[in-house]
Amino acid sequence: xxxxxxxxxxxxxxxxxxxxxxxxxxxxxxxxxxxxxxxxxxxxxxxxxxxxxxxxxxxxxxxxxxxxxxxxxxxxxxxxxxxxxxxxxxxxxxxxxxxxxxxxxxxxxxxxxxxxxxxxxxxxxxxxxxxxxxxxxxxxxxxxxxxxxxxxxxxxxxxxxxxxxxxxxxxxxxxxxxxxxxxxxxxxxxxxxxxxxxxxxxxxxxxxxxxxxxxxxxxxxxxxxxxxxxxxxxxxxxxxxx
Amino acid sequence: xxxxxxxxxxxxxxxxxxxxxxxxxxxxxxxxxxxxxxxxxxxxxxxxxxxxxxxxxxxxxxxxxxxxxxxxxxxxxxxxxxxxxxxx
Numbered sequence: 016x017x018x019x020x021x022x023x024x025x026x027x028x029x030x031x032x033x034x035x036x037x038x039x040x041x042x043x044x045x046x047x048x049x050x051x052x053x054x055x056x057x058x059x060x061x062x063x064x065x066x067x068x069x070x071x072x073x074x075x076x077x078x079x080x081x082x083x084x085x086x087x088x089x090x091x092x093x094x095x096x097x098x099x100x101x102x103x104x105x106x107x108x109x110x111x112x113x114x115x116x117x118x119x120x121x122x123x124x125x126x127x128x129x130x131x132x133x134x135x136x137x138x139x140x141x142x143x144x145x146x147x148x149x150x151x152x153x154x155x156x157x158x159x160x161x162x163x164x165x166x167x168x169x170x171x172x173x174x175x176x177x178x179x180x181x182x183x184x185x186x187x188x189x190x191x192x193x194x195x196x197x198x199x200x201x202x203x204x205x206x207x208x209x210x211x212x213x214x215x216x217x218x219x220x221x222x223x224x225x226x227x228x229x230x231x232x233x234x235x236x237x238x239x240x241x242x243x244x245x246x247x248x249x250x251x252x253x254x255x256x257x
Numbered sequence: 258x259x260x261x262x263x264x265x266x267x268x269x270x271x272x273x274x275x276x277x278x279x280x281x282x283x284x285x286x287x288x289x290x291x292x293x294x295x296x297x298x299x300x301x302x303x304x305x306x307x308x309x310x311x312x313x314x315x316x317x318x319x320x321x322x323x324x325x326x327x328x329x330x331x332x333x334x335x336x337x338x339x340x341x342x343x344x345x
Contacts, residue, residue, distance in 0.1 A: 020273040057270040071267060115269035117279040118297035227261045249298065251264045 022059060023047070025111040027103050028082070033170045037088045037136065038100055039075060044111060049078040052147035053120035053140045053222070053250075056083070056113030060095055070095040073140035073224075073250075074114065077147045083111075086170055088136045119222065119250045123151035127220045130213050131159040132203070132233050134225020137252060138163075138170050141224055145175075145182065158183045158213050162203050162229065165191040203229070208236050215241035220248070227251045265299040265310060271322055275329055278341055286337040289317035296320070296339070 029041035054074055061067040076084040089100045103109070121129065121144040129148075131141040138161055148157055163169050165188060175184050187207055188200050198207075213219065221242055223233045230251045237247050265281050272280040281297040292314035299310040299319060307323035312335070319335035 019275070019277055020270065055266070055269070069270075071270060112270060112273075115273050115279070115281075116266045116297070117269070117282040118295055119266050227263070249264060250266045251262070 020112045020115065022110040022112045024108050025058075025083075027105055027107050027109075030105065033086055034168055036100075037086055037170060039084055039086045040099060040103070041082055041084045042109075042111065044081050044083055047078065047081040047083060048114075050074055050083070050114035051117070051120040051122060052077055052143040054114035054116050054143075055140065056085070056111050057115065058085075058095060058099070059110040059112070060098060061110070068094050071115075074143055075139050076143055077150050086136070086139045086142075116250075119224070119248050121147060121220075121222065123147055123153050125220065126155060128217050129155060129157045130208075130219040130221045131157065132208070132221065132223040132225075132237075133159065133161045133163075134203075134229030134233070135163060135168070135252075136170070137223075137225030137229070137250070139224075140250065141222060142171055144222065148182075149179065154181055156181045156183075158185075158219070160185050160187060160203070160207060162187040162189060162225070164189050166193050203233055203236070205236050205239065208233070209240055215243075218243070218246060220246050222248050222250075224250045225252060262311075263301040263303075265295065265297040265301055267301050267304075268296065268299075268308060268310065268320075268322065271308060271324060271329075274324075275331065278343070280339070280341075282342060284340040285319060286339075287312040287315065287317065287319050288335045288337050289319075290315035291337075 023044050025042035025044045028043050031039040033039055055071050057069050057071050059067055059069040072085040075086045087096050087099045090096045133141050187203055189202055192200050221237055223230050230249050234247055234249055269281045283296050284293055285296050286293045292312055300313055302309045310320040312319050321332040323330040
């Protein structure tokens with residue numbers, strides 16, 4: 016049995032820009048117990064006057080010793096994300112607790128096919144699953160549908176462009192598609208989820224992550240297509256982010 | 258409910274402060290409609306003034322959690338029971 020959660024000091028050791036408004040932060044967290052793909056952490060900031068505030072962020076990569084990675088989208092007027100993305104420098108510290116959340120997780124021992132459905136920054140925990148699959152040498156077929164406003168907004172674009180056996184990546188552009196795209200721009204639809212060898216009869220484990228409206232719509236479409244409710248796992252990013 | 262909500266995954270940290278098991282993976286039964294569902298799939302509103310988790314089937318409140326200085330308040334009156342996964 017695990018112990019109750021405690022806050023730990025986390026030191027920023029690396030920064031990678033993902034888009035104009037998002038970056039990946041790597042922290043060293045002494046005593047980190049490890050985590051599963053899909054889990055998240057709570058980050059706490061405390062001001063000198065004692066005021067403190069916290070936000071949840073998904074872990075972006077499998078555990079690597081005491082190193083953990085978060086990808087954070089800057090929310091204008093947010094309390095935490097502007098600090099993490101625009102103020103923090105290498106060597107600075109925040110408090111972090113986790114890992115938390117044992118439901119929206121993928122385990123490398125699983126033999127079921129996987130359908131990942133990402134809306135915007137909802138890609139983060141799903142990327143952790145893709146990376147965990149790669150690290151484990153799993154051959155389980157993974158299919159990723161990634162709904163994003165335009166090509167500039169894609170996280171991990173270079174990494175996802177590298178062909179990987181058994182991993183199928185499809186972008187669904189909602190505002191502007193790169194030249195040559197065959198799909199009309201727009202929100203995720205039934206055809207997107209039904210196409211590309213992802214039939215419900217194959218009984219994939221479905222992981223849907225994104226803003227609340229995106230998750231509700233996608234989960235409803237999956238149910239319409241005949242996916243069993245118990246195979247659909249969802250995680251919503253709410254309006255309280257930032 | 259029309260307000261934007263989170264889901265029970267967001268309870269993992271706050272409940273992890275209290276319990277040594279991950280309550281979000283527990284299956285709970287709604288006292289109002291009887292729907293049995295993982296705590297992670299509840300609809301969660303908050304975080305201020307507290308976290309309110311509602312049944313995805315009937316929207317009734319099944320769990321409320323308020324973290325105050327020095328204490329946490331957990332109201333489970335909307336939950337009939339929780340099934341907790343434990344090793345043998």
